[in-house]
Amino acid sequence: MSLSYLPLWKQLTARGMTRGDLQEAIKASSATIAKLGKDEPVSMEVIERICETLNCEISDVISMHNDMGSSDSCRGSKTANCQDLIISDGEGYIDEVWEIPTKANTTYLTHGIYRYIGKFPPQVPREVLRRYAKPGMTVVDPMCGSGTTLVEASVAGCNAIGFDVNPVSLMISEVVATQYHYDKLAALASEISELMKKWTTDSIFFDPASIPAKTKVSLGKSEIYFSEEAKEKCENILAWISQIEEVPYRMFFHVALLAILRRVSSANVKKINVTVDHDKKVKDVYQEYGKQLNKMLDAEKESAGAWGDTELRVSQADARKLPLDDESVDIVIIHPPYLSNTAFSEMTMLQLAFLGIDHKQIWKKELKMRGSYLHETDGLRKYLIGWYRVLQEAFRVLKPGGICAIENGDGQIDYVRIPVGAITREYVQDIGFEIKTHAVHKMNNNTGWTLSHRMKDQHIIIMEKKNGNA
Numbered sequence: 494m495s496l497s498y499l500p501l502w503k504q505l506t507a508r509g510m511t512r513g514d515l516q517e518a519i520k521a522s523s524a525t526i527a528k529l530g531k532d533e534p535v536s537m538e539v540i541e542r543i544c545e546t547l548n549c550e551i552s553d554v555i556s557m558h559n560d561m562g563s564s565d566s567c568r569g570s571k572t573a574n575c576q577d578l579i580i581s582d583g584e585g586y587i588d589e590v591w592e593i594p595t596k597a598n599t600t601y602l603t604h605g606i607y608r609y610i611g612k613f614p615p616q617v618p619r620e621v622l623r624r625y626a627k628p629g630m631t632v633v634d635p636m637c638g639s640g641t642t643l644v645e646a647s648v649a650g651c652n653a654i655g656f657d658v659n660p661v662s663l664m665i666s667e668v669v670a671t672q673y674h675y676d677k678l679a680a681l682a683s684e685i686s687e688l689m690k691k692w693t694t695d696s697i698f699f700d701p702a703s704i705p706a707k708t709k710v711s712l713g714k715s716e717i718y719f720s721e722e723a724k725e726k727c728e729n730i731l732a733w734i735s736q737i738e739e740v741p742y743r744m745f746f747h748v749a750l751l752a753i754l755r756r757v758s759s760a761n762v763k764k765i766n767v768t769v770d771h772d773k774k775v776k777d778v779y780q781e782y783g784k785q786l787n788k789m790l791d792a793e794k795e796s797a798g799a800w801g802d803t804e805l806r807v808s809q810a811d812a813r814k815l816p817l818d819d820e821s822v823d824i825v826i827i828h829p830p831y832l833s834n835t836a837f838s839e840m841t842m843l844q845l846a847f848l849g850i851d852h853k854q855i856w857k858k859e860l861k862m863r864g865s866y867l868h869e870t871d872g873l874r875k876y877l878i879g880w881y882r883v884l885q886e887a888f889r890v891l892k893p894g895g896i897c898a899i900e901n902g903d904g905q906i907d908y909v910r911i912p913v914g915a916i917t918r919e920y921v922q923d924i925g926f927e928i929k930t931h932a933v934h935k936m937n938n939n940t941g942w943t944l945s946h947r948m949k950d951q952h953i954i955i956m957e958k959k960n961g962n963a
Contacts (some may be wrong), residue, residue, distance in 0.1 A: 498529050501554045502798020504547055506675075507682040511649075518546045527650050529627040550916045554559075578616040580932075584920075589932040591617070591953060599899065602644055602796045606789045608750050609639035610765050610840050613828040613900070618642040621826060621898040622649045624696040628801065629825035635812035635883065637859070638837075640666030643805065647672075650801035654822070656810040658858040661841040661846055662753060669809045671741055672800040675793050680741060681787045685733055689779040692729055698870045699714045701815065706734035714844035718758040718769065720781060726778035727757070727847070749789055751844040753781040760843060766835050767842050805904055811858060813882040817890045825887040829860055832876055832904025832913055836861040836869075862904065873906065881920050888924050893960040897926060900934060902951035914952030926956035 511559045516526045519542040577597035581590045634642040637655030647652035655666045691700040707728045730733035737743040749790030757778045761770040845852045862876040906910040930955040
């Protein structure tokens with residue numbers, strides 16, 4: 494049996510209380526609040542103080558469930574299957590084997606609101622933070638992608654900082670790692686749902702006067718993927734979004750639109766790179782937008798109270814040159830692009846086009862070896878040197894005693910394996926890190942796909958910046 498404090502977080506949300514408010518009210522230590530956040534046991538005295546303070550029963554604070562033999566890395570009922578990370582002993586220089594079962598839930602909390610190609614399985618940063626994070630620490634992800642590490646850092650009670658060169662990644666990361674007021678989101682979603690009925694020409698509710706004045710969006714070469722009707726409907730939604738006053742809420746509804754672009758265009762949905770699918774049945778913009786909003790609202794409702802009283806900062810920066818002071822952060826977690834994968838700017842070219850950005854502008858700044866449309870001259874050398882610079886920068890910003898954890902996979906060029914894991918191991922020791930754990934992540938889940946094939950096992954290397962190594 495495993496326990497969960499999800500009922501407690503729902504109680505706090507209903508009362509408009511934060512974790513800090515609870516800590517002050519029951520006179521608990523930050524360590525106790527952190528244990529609650531990780532679904533770890535606390536004393537009965539603490540549970541009784543919570544019940545007395547909130548005037549509720551124990552069942553309103555804690556729930557128990559059968560997890561079928563969950564591991565100690567389990568965080569409770571916010572995951573569909575608690576046994577979602579199995580860790581066993583390795584051999585040779587491999588200390589551990591991490592396995593995420595095929596049926597494990599990788600979309601709990603807000604991790605599933607955006608289908609992000611190359612997504613970091615949340616169980617990995619969650620386990621790293623379980624081992625090394627303490628409430629109040631600062632966690633940095635210099636390639637934050639879809640915000641996986643930022644979400645897990647916030648849940649662990651840590652301040653989270655995310656960087657990326659891709660504006661689409663930054664928007665997604667900020668949305669998934671922000672704790673919204675659900676009622677406000679629901680009210681806005683209801684408003685746009687009613688408006689979309691009025692904007693639908695074959696609807697009995699059709700009202701042309703309700704269609705907002707809008708600015709035409711120029712999509713450049715991405716115009717070929719959208720019909721005039723689909724583009725006009727997207728422009729109507731964008732015009733409505735622009736009227737939302739609060740930036741975080743505006744961004745939430747903007748990301749919902751970006752999430753459906755492949756589905757409402759002639760772009761394929763099964764491949765990593767964007768190509769025209771002539772046989773595809775294109776879906777309606779308004780219907781898909783409504784479905785996406787419902788999905789995101791459900792995730793926000795389920796996640797209520799999971800975040801700690803932490804700070805979140807997301808901004809555009811190159812991982813090789815972070816705008817951070819020397820020795821200023823506690824933990825750095827990095828999940829870089831795979832060597833054999835196509836550039837992320839090409840995967841997000843439709844989303845970038847709707848932001849008014851040519852993906853070629855982002856291409857120049859990325860860590861990559863190859864692309865689908867653009868050729869990278871001397872790509873292998875640039876990737877390996879760039880990866881070294883990323884690790885070197887992580888070392889610079891870490892405090893002495895700080896932890897850096899990376900996950901990367903070996904690549905392949907012309908059917909020849911490039912041992913990125915072994916190269917990384919040499920790199921970090923050259924830089925001055927001390928390796929604490931070298932694990933292999935068995936790719937059993939719906940992750941690890943490159944442009945042309947499924948990747949083999951990946952390397953997880955956890956290292957420490959020892960005192961005196963600066």
